[in-house]
Amino acid sequence: MQRPGGDSETRWKRHIVRQLCHRDLQQHAAFRDLVQSYNKLLEKSVFLKDLTEKIQTEPLNHAARSPSSASHSPGPSDLHAIQKEIADLKASNGELAYEACELKKQVQERDDQLKEQSVRVAEFLDLLEGHRLQRQCLEEEEVRLVCANADLKENYDRLLYRRLLVEQNLHEKETEQREVIETMTRKKAMQAEQQNNLNERRKDEMWKSLVKRALRKTVSAEGDLRQQCSADSLDSRSLDMSRSSDREKLQPRKNRSQSMIALGSSRFVGAIRNLFDLNFRKEPTDCEMEDSWYNPSSVCVICSPPKRALYSQEIHDSEIHAVRFSPNSKMVATGGADRTVKIWYIVGGQLHIHQILQGSNGGITSIEFDPSGLQLLAASFDGSAHLWKLDGRANESLTGHKGKVTAARFKMSLHRAVTCSMDRTIREWDLHKAACVRCIPVSSYCSDVVCSDLYMIRGHHDKKIRFWDSSSHSKSWPPRSEHCVREVTLEEKITSLSIGQDQTQLLSCSRDDALNLIDLRQGNVLQVFRADGFKCGCDWTKAILSPDSSYAMAGSSDGTIFIWNAQTALLERSLNGEHSAAVNAVAWSLSGDFVVSVDRGRKAVLWSEY
Template sequence: MQRPGGDSGTGWKLHILRQLGHRDRQQHSAYRELVQSYNKLLEKSTFLKDLTEKIQSEPPPTSPGSHHDARSQSEAVAESGDIPALQKEMSAVQSANGELAFEACELKKQVQERDDQLKEQSTRVANLLDLAEGHQLQRQCLEEEVVLVVCANAELKERYDHLLSQRRLVEERLQETEVEQREILEDMTKKKALQAAQQNDLNERRKEEMWRRMLRKALRKTVSAEGDFVSNQSDDSHDTRSLEMSGSVELEKPLARQTRSQSLIAISPSRVLGVLKNFFDFRKEQPEFVGEDSWYRPSSVCVLCSLPTRALYSKEIHDSEIHAVRFSPNAKLVATGGADRLVKLWDVVGGQLQSHQVLEGSNGGITSIEFDAWGVQLLAASFDCSAHLWRLDTRSKESLTGHSKKVTAARFKMSPYRAVTCSMDRTIREWDLHKLACIRCVQVSSYCSDVVCSESYLVSGHHDKKIRFWDSRSERCIREVTLEEKVTSLYMDQDQIQMLSCSRDDTLSLIDMRMAHILRVFRADGFKCGCDWTKAILSPDTGYVMAGSADGTIFVWNAHTGALERSLNGEHSTSVNAVAWSMSGEYVVSVDRGRKAVLWSEY
């Protein structure tokens, strides 16, 4: 209820009292006139009633005196008028008296009703006064709370102003620091670019010198269409004669079905030097003993990859979905692994996959497969919280245990006796394969989905949308690349210059390993990453990018332009989990959730 009496505490009470007094005065004046009229009528009625009773009750006079009185009365009546007139007047008076009595009763009833209403209103006024008093107390409490809140707001405003000034100072410092960091980064980038250019020039000169020496040696050998070198069994005179032959390399008759990577006939003279380099690098004899600290850098023998166009072989080869596929370095074996806990080896013969060997011993599904540089060892990651190492020459098996959750990837490092694994337990572990012991453990902040190794650092892909570069000699993260969605796989080329990542935003990203920035992003209408372990690859000549989609289609992009070159469909009806490209560039194998493997080729 709003208080009309101003801000003082008693104003509203005075106002109510004034209103009640005004109402009493109005009603009292009306009742006073009514009561006065009623009293007058009542007095007249009583007088007439007494007079009538007195007249009716008095006997006629008998004595002379009474006769004299009666005579006097009759004379008085005669003087005042005749009796009928008086009787009429008395009847009229009695009738008016009755009406006045009825009106008096009605007025008395109305007075009683008004008294009842007045009592009700008085009770209501008392209740309202009590309610107003309660509201007044509540208002006082609220005013006290308002005062406290105003004081607290004033304190908060002071603190806010202080923090705002500090924030502005920190932002200014941050901007200055960012400017300094950009300048330092630009200087470092320029220096690194200059050093890289100088090192590249030096490397090119060294390579050219090495190729010249190797070319002089190659002039004394012949190359078959199968890629095997045959030394001429002759002395210096025969060497001299071989130099005079037309052409620096002697080719055998091509087979009925040649491929670009197996024959030098279709290669231009400008690429002969690179072909010989690749052949010689790949055909270097494997040392009888490789030390624990020895490092290798695998070399590709592929000159130019051919785009696959048709399926040569299609069959269900596992009892459940297949997660991983990998070609051996000599491109003669294919390894597949899946949820049935088996790793199966297949020979590629005449465009068919023929069973070669089955590797058992895993207690969980296989998630990834890796051959060493000579195809002698096979490393597989498993859902049984471990990685398994098979030696194909002795058919022995060892296990790397130490992870607490599923192992998502396992890779050989540049040394044949070092391996790296990553797991859902948010750790990356480095292993000594001689001792089968973990020699380093890196704790990461997110679930690791894949890992690759270079000479100087490890690279891991995570579900927090980041690719992290780790120093191979410490546990320090030296740089990060952030993508739009979580990473499903990583693939690094043979020269360790570029890396391909696949992520759940249905894109592939080609990343420069030296500068750790994205060179190109590959997308296509209809391409959809099927699961959290979908694997994408680069072709051996780094000219193409390939990945399987959730609908069973295989997409191939041009790595240099980003354009979609080809899409292969019709064979897979479920999501393609992984693809592999042979080192010769001739074959591609794809595997899917429906237990099927498909062998693709250009011919």
């Protein structure tokens, strides 16, 4: 069998032979004249040598043949001519000999060049042979690589097919999981609706029985008209009794029920009513008439901890101190040391700038939306709080503090606000007049304040949480009590407070790297949250409760976000890899869909459970 490349090998050999023949012809033509000249010179040299010898021997032979040589010897002129001719012949012979030597030398040089070229030709032949062998090896390697590539392509196609199958199975499982979650949510909603309907029926039956009992005791038998009037009067009195009993239920008790229905005018109750479309048969109270503008937003009943980051970007020119979601969970506000408050829309898992609020002469320390979402209150290091109307009207400044304002909060109403400052005072404000209506001196620097229907709660640097009476159901102003009604002492100074939507639990963050969950009904600590690696980054680190009060969340000094289970106090999840600086604040939307965290590195991260 003919070896691969045999034809090509024969072709290049023939090509080399042709090139050598061509070179011989060229060199033979170049040296042909030289050889002919050299041969002519040799012939002339031989001829001159014979002529010289003949001339030298000819006089002697002539003298021997002629007896009268003495009388017939050549004259001086003849000898001179012969000698001159001999000299010319010798000179000509020398030149020819020199030319012959030069030509011989050139011939020798050409022979040397020919030898060198022959050696180079041999080297090139060896190199060509090596390249031929290398090419053969590369062709064999190419064949092997093509086979290996075909095997890899087959394996890749097989793995790709398996991957598609796994992704399809994963998608089916996720769909099944969502369906199961939706089914469970619908069942829980139906159970809650059934339970509420049952409670409504029981309540209606109770009122009917009370009215009938009252009618039996008070209706006289003097006539149908008097009986009807008496029934109407008793019916109105019974309704008044029901209203008074409802108001009594709203007053604080030592053993207060955990039912969310007994929370008065809190935002969480309104959200639950809208969520399940419940219609309580209750006449509006004075406070509810005053705040009839309030339209509660939807609140997530069951929250899940976030899993992944949807958006991560530096959004301020300096470190960020505060973040807060709007009541409708569609907007989020951030503020920091660059003296601005920025409002962002959440669209497609991204933060899009909507509005920039300016006017503060110091860094922003806290932010809060009013329940309608149309106003924003921010505390500032310039010794004042700033109220912005988001509908475009001019902003107002609440001035009067002599130190940095660390927190500013609405008091469950559009018209009241509370601020705390480093000048060791708490001020309550009438937002209609932008005037201070109450100044409370305190014994320690106040770091944060929150408000409920019943209390105004403050966290201090002397390690104490103080409760002041702030009942929103009192018709008088200021409230009845001017003194602290309760204190809770912790291990270290408090950095932030967060109250649950049902107003039964309070979460505090302190400098001993711990979070404490406090029962507002009993005033005792329910849970203490700690974790390896969690460290409170600064004196204004803010921790929060989830909308359903099932989880507690806070950011650490190393950029990690920790999430604890509020029932078991165990670490549920930690989120890291996005923040490289200390996390100052976190916010959880009321819908439960998003969490936003901000840090000292000017970065904000949007988290979600999906």
